[in-house]
Amino acid sequence: MSFSSTGLLQIGDIGFSNPFSMWRYVSDDAHPAVSALGYFAAVGAGGRTLSMGVKIGDIVFAQESTSGATPGRVTLHSVIGSSANASTAGTAYNYDCTVSSAATT
Numbered sequence: 001m002s003f004s005s006t007g008l009l010q011i012g013d014i015g016f017s018n019p020f021s022m023w024r025y026v027s028d029d030a031h032p033a034v035s036a037l038g039y040f041a042a043v044g045a046g047g048r049t050l051s052m053g054v055k056i057g058d059i060v061f062a063q064e065s066t067s068g069a070t071p072g073r074v075t076l077h078s079v080i081g082s083s084a085n086a087s088t089a090g091t092a093y094n095y096d097c098t099v100s101s102a103a104t105t
Contacts, residue, residue, distance in 0.1 A: 003027075003041045008052060011061075021058045028067045031075040034060075035101040044082040044095025054097045056082055062099075077101075 004027065011022040025034070033039065040060075043052040054060075058079040064070050077099035085096045 003039050005043065005052065008040070008043060008054075010052070021053070021055065023054065023058060023060045025060055025062045026065055027062065028065050029062075030064060030069050031062060031073075031077075031101070034062045034075070035077060035099050037081075037098050038083055038085070038096035040079075040097040040099065042085065042094035042096060044097045054079055054082075056080065056097075060099050 007026045009024045011024050013019050013021050025040075027034065040054060043054045045053045045055045056079050060077045060079065062075045062077060064073045066072075079097050080100050081098035082095045083098070085094050
């Protein structure tokens with residue numbers, strides 16, 4: 001499967017001097033897919049179109065939906081990378097985010 005922005009929801013912000021956000025992501029995808037390079041397409045802070053404001057250091061709770069291989073499994077990830085992704089037209093400049101592969105069951 002691939003990333004769907006409808007499954008990503010910001011839970012809240014934590015901290016004052018160096019804040020980070022927590023996110024919940026629900027998908028059919030198992031944690032190895034979710035932690036693939038650039039899986040979270042066009043959600044990075046600073047993008048022009050779909051930007052949801054995800055930043056390096058944010059925390060993502062990924063939950064497998066009932067259609068996933070392990071329904072209800074929750075994995076915990078940290079955003080560890082953000083890479084530029086520009087369309088050939090140059091108008092849809094966004095940042096794809098990558099999360100750590102750490103997981104919990």
